[in-house]
Amino acid sequence: MGVDLAKSVFAVCTVDAAGRVLARQEFKREAFARWLAQVPAGTVVAMEACSGAHHWARRCVEYGLAPRIMAAQFVTPFRKARATKNDHADAEAIATAARQGNMRFVPIKSIDQQARLSWHRVREGYKMEHLAIDNRLRGLLAEFGIVVAKSESALRAALADPDQLTGLPAEMRELIADLNAHWQQVPNAHRRLRCAHHGARPRG
Numbered sequence: 001m002g003v004d005l006a007k008s009v010f011a012v013c014t015v016d017a018a019g020r021v022l023a024r025q026e027f028k029r030e031a032f033a034r035w036l037a038q039v040p041a042g043t044v045v046a047m048e049a050c051s052g053a054h055h056w057a058r059r060c061v062e063y064g065l066a067p068r069i070m071a072a073q074f075v076t077p078f079r080k081a082r083a084t085k086n087d088h089a090d091a092e093a094i095a096t097a098a099r100q101g102n103m104r105f106v107p108i109k110s111i112d113q114q115a116r117l118s119w120h121r122v123r124e125g126y127k128m129e130h131l132a133i134d135n136r137l138r139g140l141l142a143e144f145g146i147v148v149a150k151s152e153s154a155l156r157a158a159l160a161d162p163d164q165l166t167g168l169p170a171e172m173r174e175l176i177a178d179l180n181a182h183w184q185q186v187p188n189a190h191r192r193l194r195c196a197h198h199g200a201r202p203r204g
Contacts, residue, residue: 001014001015001039001043001044001045001046001095002015002046002047002090002092002093002094002095002096002097002098003045003056004087004088004090004094005047005053005056007029008028008029009026009027009028009029009087010028010029011024011025011026011087011088011090011091012026012027012032012091013088013092013094013095014095015092015095015099019099024088024091026087033059036056036059036060036063036065037063039065041064042064043065043066044065044067044068044098045057045060045065045066045068046068046069046070046094046095046098047068047069047070048069048072048075048094049069049072049106050072053106054069054108054109054114057069058108058110058111061108067108068098068103068105069105069108070094070097070098070103070105070106071106074097074103075093075094076093078093078096078097079093126186126187129186130183130186130187133183134152134155134183136179137155137159137176137180140172140176140179141158141176144167144168144172145167146158146164146165146167146168159176
């Protein structure tokens with residue numbers, strides 16, 4: 001069976017050994033969990049790799065089912081038509097894709113593996129956010145003729161120099177100050193997260 005996962009309503013398409021559709025169903029999240037526990041052991045339950053996929057795969061394993069997770073790009077070719085893309089069509093495409101003998105499946109992650117990846121993802125998010133704010137500050141300043149060298153230290157120096165910002169309108173100086181304060185806080189959040197993960201005490 002193919003399952004189109006969602007936040008609240010899941011679409012399920014059950015097919016037989018020949019690939020014929022036997023049933024199409026919809027379940028809200030709680031009902032899906034109850035229904036899944038009644039599915040015959042050994043049933044292949046396929047889903048796309050997305051938020052929640054590994055959680056439901058682990059639930060399937062608990063119930064004696066055979067979960068299969070696939071990257072979304074491997075499912076796309078099995079959708080019958082772009083114009084008919086909907087939850088039921090997606091569930092059928094997932095079920096069809098899972099039956100392919102050469103399909104590549106995503107290994108199911110344990111809770112500990114997902115926890116470690118979550119720490120890494122959030123830390124990387126802070127780094128990307130810091131760079132995005134850096135670029136935003138440079139872009140805003142450049143619109144008013146203030147061009148800063150391409151280094152973090154140069155930007156910090158420019159933002160700390162009142163003479164550099166004198167020519168900006170008052171409301172613009174306020175905007176830059178707010179954005180700069182946020183920019184300064186992001187590395188601190190990243191350091192606190194890193195120290196918490198490694199059991200160290202953050203400095204400052």
